[in-house]
Every structure is written in C-alpha cells, then in structure tokens.
Amino acid sequence: MIRFRRPHRARAALAALLALLLAACAESPAPAPPPAGEHGARKHGDRPAAYGGAAHGEPKGRAHGNGGTPASKGVAGGGGGTPASKGVAGGGGKAPRGARVRAGLAPVWHHGVRRAAGGKRVALTFDADMMADQHDRADAGERFDNPGLIAALRELRVPATVFMTGTWAARYPGQARTVGRDPLFEVANHSYSHHAFAVPCHGLPEVAPGTMRAEVERTFAALRRAGVPEPVPYFRFPGGCYDDAALRALAPTGVTAVQWDVSSGDAFATDPHAVAEEVLTRVRPGSVVVLHVTRSAAPVTERAVREIVPELRRRGYGFARVSELMAAG
Numbered sequence: 001m002i003r004f005r006r007p008h009r010a011r012a013a014l015a016a017l018l019a020l021l022l023a024a025c026a027e028s029p030a031p032a033p034p035p036a037g038e039h040g041a042r043k044h045g046d047r048p049a050a051y052g053g054a055a056h057g058e059p060k061g062r063a064h065g066n067g068g069t070p071a072s073k074g075v076a077g078g079g080g081g082t083p084a085s086k087g088v089a090g091g092g093g094k095a096p097r098g099a100r101v102r103a104g105l106a107p108v109w110h111h112g113v114r115r116a117a118g119g120k121r122v123a124l125t126f127d128a129d130m131m132a133d134q135h136d137r138a139d140a141g142e143r144f145d146n147p148g149l150i151a152a153l154r155e156l157r158v159p160a161t162v163f164m165t166g167t168w169a170a171r172y173p174g175q176a177r178t179v180g181r182d183p184l185f186e187v188a189n190h191s192y193s194h195h196a197f198a199v200p201c202h203g204l205p206e207v208a209p210g211t212m213r214a215e216v217e218r219t220f221a222a223l224r225r226a227g228v229p230e231p232v233p234y235f236r237f238p239g240g241c242y243d244d245a246a247l248r249a250l251a252p253t254g255v256t257a258v259q260w261d262v263s264s265g266d267a268f269a270t271d272p273h274a275v276a277e278e279v280l281t282r283v284r285p286g287s288v289v290v291l292h293v294t295r296s297a298a299p300v301t302e303r304a305v306r307e308i309v310p311e312l313r314r315r316g317y318g319f320a321r322v323s324e325l326m327a328a329g
Helices: 009-027 135-139 147-156 166-171 173-180 212-226 244-253 272-282 301-314 322-327
Strands: 121-128 160-164 185-189 256-258 288-292
Touching: 121 301, 121 322, 135 166, 147 173, 147 301, 160 166, 166 173, 166 212, 173 185, 173 212, 185 212, 185 322, 212 244, 272 301, 288 301
Parallel strands: 121 160, 121 288, 160 185
Antiparallel strands: none
C-alpha cells in the first residue's frame, strides 16, 4: 500500500495560489483574429483581364470595408431586387457545384467540372463594360458596344453569357433588350458603375463605401428597364477584384460571383491572332473564358472569336452558357 505524505502548510498555500492563477488564465478570452481580408485583398488565381493597361496579375491591396449592405429602396434606379432564380444553377443563394462557399459570403465560381457527362464544353463570357462617368465620351463618339461581335456569335451559333453594367444597359437599351431576349444568350450583372469592389484593381476607381449591394440591385433594375426579361443571378466583379467584405455585402442579394479560368487578354489588344492563341493555349474542358463587348477597349475581339470558335470545334469542344456549365456537374 502506498502511503501519501500530508503536504506542508506552505506547500498547500502555494498550490492553492497556483490553482487560482490557472483559473484566471482559463477565464481570460483569447485575442480575436483579424477579420478575413483585413490586411489585404484576397489573392485569386483567375488572372483578371487588363484594365487601363495593367498586367494580367492577381489583384492585390487592402480590403474594402463597405460599411454595411443597404437595401435598394430609395436608391436611384433601385428597388428592382435580384432576379428570379427558379431552376437556374447558382441562383437563390444555392452554390453551384465547384463553387467556393463560406458562411455569410456570396459563393464564388471559376469554372465547370473538367469531365462532364455531356462532353467537352466551354463558356465564352463577354463583359459589356462602361463606367457611370463615361457618357460624355460616348457622346463624343467613343463606342462601348460591339454589334458586330454579337452578330458574329449569332452567325456562328455560339451560346454565350454577357455580363452587362447598368450604365451600358442604360446607354444601349435596344442592344441590351435584343441580347436579353435572344435564347442564344443570357445576361448577367457586372455592377452599375464598373468601379472596383476591392482596390487596387487595374486602375479602376473604388466603389463608394456602403453601396456594393445597391450597385448590384440597381443594375438588375436597369437591365429590366432596358427590356431584359430574365437576367440570371450571376455577378462579375469589375476587374475581377474582390475580397471578403465584397462577398459579404453581396450575400443578401443571392447572386453567385462568376470569375474565370481563362483570360483572353483582349482588353486593349491590337492583334486578334495573339488573343485567339492565348485562349486556345489555355482552354480546358469546363473553362470559362473572359472577353469584352467594347469596341473602344477591345477592338479585335470579333476577329479573335472567329478564329477561336472553329478551332475549338475542330478539337471537339462545344459551347455553353454559364448556367448550363454550372448545371453540367
């Protein structure tokens, strides 16, 4: 039988003091970690297209605190809400397969599944860019539209997803309406002002604090006013730049943020063959390719598309809208 010695009074007092200190430490809360994205914009492997002559690198910079997500009521052009998402992949806050999902943030989707049952398919997506302060330039003759490109897609029978800014739809309502009512295409949201949701972002000005959600809702309202009957519940960040604050602001709208895995490099390009080669070199099954519907900033896109489409078909690829690529999984 093991005999235990009674502790000395001094030892007993020391043990009691040590127990009190340990209890106090256990009750003290640990320092909270900084919010995601506080010290810099998140890094993404989507290689956004160049804006303002910037390189195709990932956006870097501090997080953009938006100061909340106001409702669209009372916002100029607002009140349109988000689009109906019944039966649409990635709508209504339901993340599509392969999307990055985190609690409280809008889901982010970059590309489709690499081995789909329907065979090799890619999505050609086109950004219809125009900033809210560029009407004077359009009045002076600068063209932010590209009817020839849309006509080429129809001629080649290529389904596509067009991400329109609200400013573009307001400037070219007739074109927005014909694209939005053509079953070959689907129209998605590209913000109203085409300002950056996280900075720095290829030289784009920063969206006003507290207006991120209103930017999305105002654009859906502008699309409907232009005659787009059913815009799809997808959003593309201007310049492809975002952080956790932006995703948190967009979460209540129910949109899926759609990025890309193939940057065509057509923004400010002068050689259509180089644009086509960039796409053909990097494309894979399930890829999402980003191009532009802006003659002034992407003057060779139509000619590049006329090279890309037949060559991809020769390689056994088919084309799909983003919603179809999302649902293919």
